[in-house]
Amino acid sequence: MIELRKVSIHAGQFSLKDISLLVPRGEYAVLMGRTGLGKTTLLESICGLRSIQGGKIFIDETDVTDWAPADRAVGYVPQDLALFPNMNVRAHLEFALRLRKESRVSINDRVSELAEVLGIAHLMDRSIHKLSGGESQRVALGRAISFRPAVLLLDEPLSALDEATRNQMHTLLREITRTTGVTTLHITHSEEEASALADRRFRLEDGRVV
Amino acid sequence: MLAADLMFTSVADFKAAILKPEIQAAFRLTLLTCTAATILALWVAVPLGYLLSRYRFPGRIVIDTLVDIPIVLPPLVLGLSLLILFHLSIGGWELETWLRDKVGFPVTYRWPAVVLAQFSVATAFAVRTMRVTFDQIDSRAEDVARTLGCSRAQAFLQIALPQAWRGIIASATVAWARALGEFGPILIFAGSTRMKTEVLSTTVFLELSVGELDAAVAVSLLMVAMAVFVLILLRALGTGPTT
Numbered sequence: 001m002i003e004l005r006k007v008s009i010h011a012g013q014f015s016l017k018d019i020s021l022l023v024p025r026g027e028y029a030v031l032m033g034r035t036g037l038g039k040t041t042l043l044e045s046i047c048g049l050r051s052i053q054g055g056k057i058f059i060d061e062t063d064v065t066d067w068a069p070a071d072r073a074v075g076y077v078p079q080d081l082a083l084f085p086n087m088n089v090r091a092h093l094e095f096a097l098r099l100r101k102e103s104r105v106s107i108n109d110r111v112s113e114l115a116e117v118l119g120i121a122h123l124m125d126r127s128i129h130k131l132s133g134g135e136s137q138r139v140a141l142g143r144a145i146s147f148r149p150a151v152l153l154l155d156e157p158l159s160a161l162d163e164a165t166r167n168q169m170h171t172l173l174r175e176i177t178r179t180t181g182v183t184t185l186h187i188t189h190s191e192e193e194a195s196a197l198a199d200r201r202f203r204l205e206d207g208r209v210v
Numbered sequence: 211m212l213a214a215d216l217m218f219t220s221v222a223d224f225k226a227a228i229l230k231p232e233i234q235a236a237f238r239l240t241l242l243t244c245t246a247a248t249i250l251a252l253w254v255a256v257p258l259g260y261l262l263s264r265y266r267f268p269g270r271i272v273i274d275t276l277v278d279i280p281i282v283l284p285p286l287v288l289g290l291s292l293l294i295l296f297h298l299s300i301g302g303w304e305l306e307t308w309l310r311d312k313v314g315f316p317v318t319y320r321w322p323a324v325v326l327a328q329f330s331v332a333t334a335f336a337v338r339t340m341r342v343t344f345d346q347i348d349s350r351a352e353d354v355a356r357t358l359g360c361s362r363a364q365a366f367l368q369i370a371l372p373q374a375w376r377g378i379i380a381s382a383t384v385a386w387a388r389a390l391g392e393f394g395p396i397l398i399f400a401g402s403t404r405m406k407t408e409v410l411s412t413t414v415f416l417e418l419s420v421g422e423l424d425a426a427v428a429v430s431l432l433m434v435a436m437a438v439f440v441l442i443l444l445r446a447l448g449t450g451p452t453t
Contacts, residue, residue: 047353047357048356049353049356068356068361069353069357070356070358070359074357075357076354076357080348080350082350082351082354084351084369085351085373086369086373095355095358096359099359099364100359143354144358146358147358
């Protein structure tokens with residue numbers, strides 16, 4: 001579950017005031033709205049990468065407003081993916097698991113499972129500099145869900161993909177979110193994407209979520 | 211200029227100069243102190259460059275300005291300032307006396323003073339280089355690493371630092387080259403005692419002061435050769451594969 005209660009954020013030119021939003025556990029919500037209104041800022045606040053000036057953020061009914069990003073159990077796929085240039089595909093999928101000091105066997109099992117689900121088993125030892133757009137998206141998604149987060153935040157993850165790859169990713173996202181039960185908040189400009197994926201829709205307008 | 215130096219000296223003069231025990235000792239001390247100063251400078255420059263690049267905090271402008279002071283300060287003033295720092299009596303307590311009597315590590319007019327004088331200037335240049343390096347690395351990957359479970363320190367060590375290795379090599383090159391060319395602060399703070407605190411830059415000065423122009427030119431050319439060798443070596447390391 002993701003819940004924002006009267007959240008206020010001031011960032012640069014714009015500010016968001018008294019934003020309230022609730023995504024029930026296991027649901028797939030889509031947040032839409034014009035460019036520059038603060039959708040990414042809102043996602044970064046839920047991750048803990050941006051501080052808020054007022055209100056509360058809850059994840060699975062726990063107040064995480066003052067928690068560090070590392071403690072929130074939020075999987076995040078930013079628009080630019082931000083893959084790690086010094087790591088190959090396998091290292092991306094292992095990264096969060098190693099931080100949690102999981103056993104070698106457990107890491108291997110999880111990475112194999114992710115590679116199969118995401119269809120990237122043949123790419124495991126490849127440098128991220130040699131991946132296509134769709135492959136990069138899959139790696140970023142795999143990295144974000146590798147540690148079984150309670151919440152998944154996706155910031156226009158499919159905007160740079162061609163139609164065929166985008167349709168494949170829609171299917172993959174639905175499959176993953178249904179099987180894992182992860183609560184998802186997905187930013188998009190695409191009505192088609194929203195129709196294909198959303199259990200629930202939000203729109204950011206004039207500094208408010210409707 | 212280099213051609214003129216080469217034309218001025220002969221192979222015999224060069225050989226005679228570099229076979230002098232004093233110059234060989236200065237050569238060894240130069241290699242050791244420059245390397246030590248570079249390692250120390252990187253220990254400071256890498257975290258400080260990262261801090262100045264990524265964070266906005268009270269006093270940041272003050273630190274940023276302080277870092278530049280050794281660059282703009284006249285070299286003799288820097289040496290004098292180091293000397294005063296180590297010998298200033300504060301309520302009867304003096305840093306040099308404390309280091310000598312309590313720690314057993316005297317600094318002034320000994321080899322540690324050479325390293326410290328080189329470190330003071332080399333660090334300023336190394337910090338500048340590291341800051342630019344981190345400015346050019348997108349911080350988004352570190353942000354994502356933090357959502358995956360990294361602390362800020364882990365994000366720095368595991369994500370930013372591996373991406374900065376070319377900058378670290380550039381920083382080491384600049385620091386080593388600056389340390390090699392350092393003269394004024396060493397002369398004031400470490401002196402120019404033969405076989406003890408003499409490095410190649412002070413050798414040029416000492417040889418000139420006793421009228422040994424041939425030896426001074428030979429040592430100058432040796433310094434040029436060392437600088438070129440280190441620059442080529444470090445650049446070769448810095449142009450290797452990225453992963």
